[in-house]
Amino acid sequence: MEEHGFTVVTEDVDDLDAVKAEYHVPEELHSCHTAIVDGYVIEGHVPVEEVNRLLAERPDIVGIAVAGMPGSAPGMEGAGGDASESFDVVAFDREGNTEVYASYPK
Numbered sequence: 653m654e655e656h657g658f659t660v661v662t663e664d665v666d667d668l669d670a671v672k673a674e675y676h677v678p679e680e681l682h683s684c685h686t687a688i689v690d691g692y693v694i695e696g697h698v699p700v701e702e703v704n705r706l707l708a709e710r711p712d713i714v715g716i717a718v719a720g721m722p723g724s725a726p727g728m729e730g731a732g733g734d735a736s737e738s739f740d741v742v743a744f745d746r747e748g749n750t751e752v753y754a755s756y757p758k
Contacts, residue, residue, distance in 0.1 A: 656700045658689070678748045681717040692716070697725035702741045702754050713743045716753050725756075 654660050665671055671686055672679075675693045683696025690707055693715025706716055718725050718741055725739055736757075743753040 653687075653700060653703075656704075658700075658703075676714050676744070676746045676748070677717065678744050678750060681719045681742055681744060681750070683717065683719055684721055695719075697721060698741055699725070699754075699756065705754075711743065713745050715744060717742050717744060 668686065669682075672682055672695070675686065675688070677686065677693060677695050681695055685696065687694040689703060692706055692713075694703055694706075695715060695717030697718050698716055702716060718739055739756050740752045741754040741756070742750050744750045
């Protein structure tokens with residue numbers, strides 16, 4: 653994210669599930685890390701294009717997520733996963749409602 657102009661501050665926590673609960677991340681969307689960007693929750697390996705789109709459009713949602721760790725998601729390249737694996741970026745609200753925000757590959 654830093655190479656795309658974002659300032660990254662890392663905070664190690666003992667109970668990441670508590671953080672995910674605090675920010676209303678639906679359990680089925682949990683991934684390896686959670687970020688807060690300008691008031692939105694970014695869960696997992698979300699492509700920077702979708703973060704930028706989120707910040708430009710400012711929809712009435714809590715955040716966006718890529719569940720799990722798909723081999724073709726940003727940051728997962730070369731990690732031994734399937735580089736052709738498709739995945740969805742999912743938007744979610746406080747009530748746990750979800751909808752596909754974007755699909756990859758595009």
